[in-house]
Amino acid sequence: MQGVRDQVSRGDPAALMKEELKIHSRHELQKMLQELKLDQVRIPTGHLLAAKVDIGMNWNQCRKLRSTLTWHAGKIPEKEIWVKVGGDHGGGSFKMAFQILNKERPNSKSNTTVFCIFNAKDSRENLNLATSRFATEIKDLQQLKWTCQDGNEFSLRLFPAGDYAYLCLCLAENHKKFLLEGKGNLKLAKKYHNAIAPVMFEVPIDQVVxxxxxxxxxxxxxxxxxxxxxxxxxxxxxxxxxxxxxxxxxxxxxxxxxxxxLGKFKAYVAAIDEARGLDEKADALEEKLEQEENQLGWQAFTDLVEPSADTNMADAEFEKACSAIKDLCVEKDKLRKGAAELRQKASVKVGQGxxxxxxxxxxxxxxxxxxxxxxxxxxxxxxxxxxxxxxxxxxxxxxxxxxxxxxxxxxxxxxxxxxxxxxxxxxxxxxxxxxxxxxxxxxxxxxxxxxxxxxxxxxxxxxxxxxxxxxxxxxxxxxxxxxxxxxxxxxxxxxGEQGLEQVHALFNNIGRTTSGIADPVAKLNSTLKNHLIGVSPDHTGGVPDPVPRKKRKEN
Incomplete structure (x- = not known):
């Protein structure tokens, strides 16, 4: 092929190659470079030293240019890479992200990578639909080894993180009991915390944070x-x-x-006079009721001592008096209840006193x-x-x-x-x-x-x-x-989940730049791509801003 190029180009194969490359689109060329791993920029230590001397960078900026791992003074086992995987609903969408914990600042925004996002509630059905394709990968990752450039191998340990409702969907013990003890009977689901479905991600229970x-x-x-x-x-x-x-x-x-x-009791004070008026009417009825009861008792006594010749008439009068007393009792109770309801309705509510x-x-x-x-x-x-x-x-x-x-x-x-x-x-x-x-x-x-x-x-x-x-x-x-x-x-x-909570505000900010996209799926896709550009190691490496020095306070 090289000989053919020499003959066709008449001794200038580089010029011919340029013409061949012009046939391809920019996207195809970028894809070729990615496949050949020629799109990445590595900064050797010597060049970093030159950057410090020639450009005037400080050591803090040089350190930020290098993406190094740490084992936090031996607290993380020497041959392990810890990865936190979590999800949370906020800002109208559910997001799943991961963080490499072998970093100096594991909870930083630049170390938080969202890999799944959808604009819907975080119900079990939605979560299973959106994350089922990751379940096998998460299971396989825990069995794989990562080999770095110096040949050392590291195993991966995953830690699920999120709020309690999300973590409940990841727990397996209650579901096992539901199948073994409850025989899968839905009527017994409450005894097993309604764990009627298997876990989404197979992760050891002691790694659920x-x-x-x-x-x-x-x-x-x-x-x-x-x-x-x-x-x-x-x-x-x-x-x-x-x-x-x-x-x-x-x-x-x-x-x-x-x-x-006390002005907070305005409604109650206004109801006091009205309720008091009902109470006064009830008090008057109570006095009248007492008189009627005394009169009825006296009538019963006289009928017993001196029976009337016309017993039917006496019984009718007695029943009439009893009915009148009953009506008075009903009316009195109605007034008392009305006064109580007025006070109760006007009573100060929680947080308003x-x-x-x-x-x-x-x-x-x-x-x-x-x-x-x-x-x-x-x-x-x-x-x-x-x-x-x-x-x-x-x-x-x-x-x-x-x-x-x-x-x-x-x-x-x-x-x-x-x-x-x-x-x-x-x-x-x-x-x-x-x-x-x-x-x-x-x-x-x-x-x-x-x-x-x-x-x-x-x-x-x-x-x-x-x-x-x-x-x-x-x-x-x-x-x-x-x-x-x-x-x-x-x-x-x-x-835990603290470092993952910040992605909602981050995506709200990114979403402002994609708000003009009409298609909701395309808008979400563009937002996620913009985020990945910002956190991907292949796209980072610009000169960090110097940290401003703290000025001493003058006396």
């Missing part, structure tokens, strides 16, 4: 709801004493409604966000800020008591007790959260401290909230966090 982030968010929300419920009880007690305050006459209704705290209504503004001042959906669950990690919330309780109640002497002073110690209890609960759980949510390495002493902190929190919770339930996330905290950390020797931030 406890979802530390969702445990924290769930327990914070649980404690907040308990605190809000107890504070609502104090709001209702304040509400019941409003009639007493108004009856004393020292405070007018207008003055009461103008108060920044003088105390509970101060919680959300206080959260906003502390920059703690709550979702407008999902039961008002918290967004992000705010373990320090949320403890300061309890200080609002005592200050509001004390302020109200100082203004109105007729209110019971017993509410002040009750409010202080509630504030102290939940401050302690938040502090104890914050200690647990700090000890397990990070991505650092953990030795035996750190793990023992974590176990002690969890025990202290759960003991105090059961002591102070004796009737409180222990939801599944508290159970996982108490019984599964420490064994998981002790086995893998890392905080849950390293193996």
């Amino acid at each position: 406890v979802p530390g982030l969702h445990i924290s968010l769930g327990i914070y929300l649980k404690l907040f709801k308990l605190m809000e419920s107890e504070l609502h009880d104090i709001d209702l007690k304040l509400q019941t004493y409003l009639s007493t305050v108004l009856d004393e006459g020292e405070v007018t209704k207008e003055e009461l409604l103008a108060d920044e705290h 003088p105390i509970t209504s101060e919680l959300d503004p206080a959260l906003q001042e502390l920059h703690v966000q709550r979702q407008a959906y999902h039961s008002g669950s918290f967004i992000g990690n705010h373990d320090e800020s949320i403890k300061k919330l309890t200080a609002v309780i005592t200050s509001v109640v004390t302020d109200i008591m100082e203004k109105y002497d007729d209110l019971p002073l017993t509410l002040v110690p009750k409010a202080r007790e509630t504030a102290q209890k939940y401050r302690q609960l938040f502090e104890l759980f914050a200690s647990c959260h700090k000890k397990y949510s990070h991505a650092g390495q953990m030795d035996d002493s750190a793990i023992d401290e974590l176990g002690t902190a969890i025990t202290a929190f759960m003991t105090y919770y059961r002591e102070k909230v004796p009737n409180g339930s222990v939801p599944i996330k508290m159970h996982m905290l108490e019984h599964h966090v420490v064994p998981c950390v002790r086995k893998w020797r890392f905080g849950l931030g390293f193996l």
